[in-house]
Amino acid sequence: MNTPLRRGLLAVATALGLYVGLWAELLPRTFYTSFPGLGLHWIDVDGAYDEHLIRDVGSFYLAVSALSIVALLARTDGPGRLAGLAWGVFGVLHFGYHVTHPEGSAVDVAGTLASLAVSPLVGLLLVLPSRRLRVDGEATA
Structure with a gap:
């Protein structure tokens, strides 16, 4: 079963x-100079601009987002658990x-590390099995 919690985490x-992927893929130079926004600069302090690398990052985020969208729409928890594995790794x-x-x-x-902790945490939570009710009312994993 795809629970409301799992759907929320997938959302x-x-x-x-989509935020990272679309920005990096469509506006790689701006992504390099301005990510994550709000006047902060987390990418350009880490080396020379490389459009290929920035677009690869965007493509990866869009691919994992596509998997997450499929999982969000799924009726079972299997696709969400798979998306969780991808986000977690x-x-x-x-x-x-x-x-x-x-x-x-x-x-x-501090901002980089705090924001980057979200992916493995969401991934771990998504990998966990959903709890289901059996006919007799007892919860199962």
């Missing part, structure tokens, strides 16, 4: 993926890179 993951590795390669001001580093 958050989809929104995150990516999130842990991405977070790990930024923990070991802090760039920018203390505010930028």
Whole structure:
């Protein structure tokens, strides 16, 4: 069963993926100089502009967003769990890179790490099985 909690987590993951993915894919130079917005600069402090790399990031986020949208529309929890695995693996590795390669001001580093903790957390929660009610009313995993 695709529970309301799972649907909510998938909606958050989809929104995150579309925000990053569309921006990086459609406006790679602006993404490089202005991400994540609000006057912060998390990408341009980490090396020279590389349009290919920025577009690859955008493509990846859009692909995982597509998986998340399919899972959001699914009636069972299997696609959501698969999307969770994808977000979790990516999130842990991405977070790990930024923990070991802090760039920018203390505010930028804190913001980067806090925002990057969302992907592995959402991924982990999505991977967990849904609880279902059996006919006798007892919960099962």
